[in-house]
Amino acid sequence: xxxxxxxxxxxxxxxxxxxxxxxxxxxxxxxxxxxxxxxxxxxxxxxxxxxxxxxxxxxxxxxxxxxxxxxxxxxxxxxxxxxxxxxxxxxxxxxxxxxxxxxxxxxxxxxxxxxxxxxxxxxxxxxxxxxxxxxxxxxxxxxxxxxxxxxxxxxxxxxxxxxxxxxxxxxxxxxxxxxxxxxxxxxxxxxxxxxxxxxxxxxxxxxxxxxxxxxxxxxxxxxxxxxxxxxxxxxxxxxxxxxxxxxxxxxxxxxxxxx
Numbered sequence: 264x265x266x267x268x269x270x271x272x273x274x275x276x277x278x279x280x281x282x283x284x285x286x287x288x289x290x291x292x293x294x295x296x297x298x299x300x301x302x303x304x305x306x307x308x309x310x311x312x313x314x315x316x317x318x319x320x321x322x323x324x325x326x327x328x329x330x331x332x333x334x335x336x337x338x339x340x341x342x343x344x345x346x347x348x349x350x351x352x353x354x355x356x357x358x359x360x361x362x363x364x365x366x367x368x369x370x371x372x373x374x375x376x377x378x379x380x381x382x383x384x385x386x387x388x389x390x391x392x393x394x395x396x397x398x399x400x401x402x403x404x405x406x407x408x409x410x411x412x413x414x415x416x417x418x419x420x421x422x423x424x425x426x427x428x429x430x431x432x433x434x435x436x437x438x439x440x441x442x443x444x445x446x447x448x449x450x451x452x453x454x455x456x457x458x459x460x461x462x463x464x465x466x467x468x469x470x471x472x473x474x475x476x477x478x479x480x481x482x483x484x485x486x487x488x489x490x491x492x493x494x495x496x497x498x499x500x501x502x503x504x505x506x507x508x509x510x511x512x513x514x515x516x517x518x519x520x521x522x
Contacts, residue, residue, distance in 0.1 A: 288338035313459040313467035321482025348417035354409040356401040387415040407438040427459040
């Protein structure tokens with residue numbers, strides 16, 4: 264269990280406890296600017312939570328605090344996880360390393376034995392559908408394929424929670440929609456929880472069990488909305504497209520009212 268807090272908040276471990284919980288968390292930068300007013304946020308085990316909001320509302324700041332990449336100024340934050348992983352907008356692949364070598368890199372830096380990390384990388388590459396490109400270099404891959412490599416690298420450590428900071432923003436619309444489906448397939452097969460930052464309301468609604476709507480100046484949580492038709496473990500289970508479209512329109516109208 265990894266707990267980061269101001270002060271400490273550490274709930275009793277159990278199968279129904281959240282993997283991430285923020286209570287009254289704030290962020291004030293050294294220059295005195297308050298980026299985030301007190302917020303509460305939970306990610307349950309096996310849940311995908313997306314955050315949407317206008318530029319400058321602090322979405323990435325919230326994610327960085329949640330992931331332990333930035334300190335909280337006040338409030339309590341607990342991460343009840345073993346492994347965690349990050350996927351950012353830039354796949355951050357090393358140009359001179361093959362797909363397999365890029366996927367293995369984090370495990371190599373952690374000192375994982377070669378045989379173990381190779382087996383984990385091979386399985387992850389197969390899971391994202393890139394087995395035939397395992398020896399390819401990044402320059403030989405499309406944008407969507409590079410993002411698949413980034414996803415493979417993230418899941419190779421079997422994380423309990425994954426943090427996504429607009430991972431599909433640089434992709435074209437068709438590839439972006441496809442990658443959202445790939446993400447859900449990975450969630451079904453790997454069983455991780457996720458906190459997903461995006462500017463796309465449609466993307467947020469498509470992948471999430473709950474959508475957090477933020478507002479800016481200062482950054483704050485305005486609403487947390489349960490999906491009317493959340494992703495299910497059965498990939499063939501039908502989803503209510505009309506209800507999801509209505510939610511997209513409602514969030515769009517809410518965010519539009521702030522401009």
